[in-house]
Amino acid sequence: MKVKLKKFTEFNKQLLPNEARYLASKENFLDAEKKAIFDLLISNCLNQIGFEEFDDSINKRKYSYIKNWVEKRIRAIDVDLTLEWLIDLKRKILTDAITADDEAEFLGYLTQYKSIEFNFQTLYDLAREYKPYLLVRMRYNDHQIVSRFLEEFKGAYEQSMQVKDKLYHATSAITDQYTLNNQETSHMESWLMDIFENETIDGKNRYQAFVLLAFMYTNYGENQKLEILFEKIDRFFSNGMMYSKRLLCNYYASRVLLHSKEGDFKKAEYFGYLSVRYENNDTLMYVNNLVAILLRAHKATEARRLLNKHVKLYQETHNYHQKIGYASYLIRTYIELGKADLAISTAEIFLKKYNEDILKHRWHHFFTSYVSALVSQEKYGEVLKVSSKYHLEERENERKLKNNYVPNIAWSISLSRFMEGKISSEVLLKEIKDPLVDIEATSNQKELMAKVIEKLSKNLPEAFEKLKSHVLFVSI
Incomplete structure (x- = not known):
């Protein structure tokens, strides 16, 4: 039509x-x-x-x-366009390539500057760079304009740099909390919120405070606070503050993760599609997140269409974390579409080419997909070969320590051993139960485990149906 x-x-x-x-x-x-x-x-x-x-x-x-x-x-x-303009001006100043029109525009910008904007730090640094450029050319009137700007906003700049330094130390603590779980960071909440809401502070620092607050609330699982924070920045964006398409898409992608955690997949999908509408360096990550949502909603055809649309990003990226994520979701999508043979061949080709990167960056994500494809085709001997070659059981034992552990690979290996006649049904049930000892599963983990059990039930109904009630309603 x-x-x-x-x-x-x-x-x-x-x-x-x-x-x-x-x-x-x-x-x-x-x-x-x-x-x-x-x-x-x-x-x-x-x-x-x-x-x-x-x-x-x-x-x-x-x-x-x-x-x-x-x-x-x-x-x-658009704060990104303003930043590009300032960076281009700096290049022209440093290479003596600035034109009269460029200078007139920049001097006019400084003369009319009234309130602290997003790129204030970059602007102030550029003005300091421009000042000696004018002086050595004995352009005293223009030099006075720049000097007046620097003097008027000196205090704001010093405050901005102090805040920037404190935010760096806060970033270190909050990311350590996420990766090492060795920090208590809740005492930073009030200060970060003050920075985020303070209109006298430059937008770059304010946005960094927003990112850290979102990170902190995610670390503590405080979804309600996270949603309130998102509503605040949503109003800022709608009022034209701290705006660029890049930042807006980053915000939409953050909402995908929040609504996914809350189980609201309709909202997660809506924000997911918004996040990939404008292409930037993080788009492949946003695509992977959206594909995960679509697969959970049983929309494998839409997931395949989305992956196809962004295949060039996947091919060109040097971000192996996201490259492996893309390949893993492609394998899962083929499985959901009933194309397990294609899923297996895709996994084998990718593993042959990127085996070192897979083991270094996202072994669990990739092998979960690969092993699932093998099990779906009842290639149990191949599962055991892959497990032995890449030491998957040893890796799984280390992974048990993580809060989000789901024993999908361990269960698949145990199933394969049983189907290959290497263990009895009693040992199988024991091996399936063992990874769950001392685990207090979240509702999200329970949901994922239920899905794994449902898939494995197709291969061995009697064992996994018995396990389902034991795992989800008794052991956890």
Whole structure:
């Protein structure tokens, strides 16, 4: 079916909800048709259910006008575009390549600067770099403009750098808590919230405080506080503060993880699709997260379509954590689509090419998918060969210490041993129960274990059906 006003429709579909809310607050169209176009554009952005076509009887120049109007206002608040401009100016100053127009624009920017913005640190550093450039050329009037700016905002800059330094130490503590579980960081919450909400502090520091708060609440499992934090930054974005498409997509991706934890997969999927609408260095991670949600919602066809769309990112990335994640989800997607042979061949090719990186970065993620594919095809001997070659049992024993442990690989190995006649049914049941000793499973772990048991039940119903009630309702 032919799409009316195809280019404008595609433009509409690339806009994000928070962009739409910001634009709506700036709308003042007097022309009835322009207003109708704009109102429908905003409605389509915010409508999670459907998309209404535009009226192609309206003069196309009015659609061009609305598109230009929207792009101009979005560019004006984009902190990443401002940063690119400042970095380009610094390069030109350092290489004596700055033009008269560049200088006039920059001096005008400094003259009109009133409040602390997102890229204040970079701006102040650039002004300090520019000052001697002017002095050595005896441009005293311009030198005075820069000096006045530096003096006026000296205190703000010193405060900004002090905050930046404290945030670095907070980052170290909070990430250590996540990786090593050796820190208590809740005492930082009040200070971080003060930084995040303080409009006299530059946006870069404020956004870093937001990231650390989100990290902290995730560490402590405080989902309610995390949701309140997200609602706050959502309002900031909608008001045009701390905005760029990159930061907005990062925020959407964070909401995917929150709603997934809460079991609200409909919301997680909605924010997941928003997070991959604009491509940046983190898009492959967002794609992997969304594919995980789609597979949990039994939407393997959609997952395959999404993976296909972003295959070039997968091929080009040097981030092996995400590359392995992509390959693992592709294997799982093939399994769900009933293409286990393709899943196995994909796993074998990937393992042959990246075996060192897999073992170094995400062995459990990859081998969970690979072993699952082998079990689905009843290739139990191959499971045992793979387990022996890559020491999966020893790795599983180490993994038991992690809070999110689910013994899917261990169970698959035990099943394979039984099916190959290497252990009795009594030993099988014991080996299946052993990994669960002393584990206090979360509801999410229980759900994942139930899914693993359900899959393995297809291979050995009597053992795993008996296990299901024991594991999920007695042992844990």
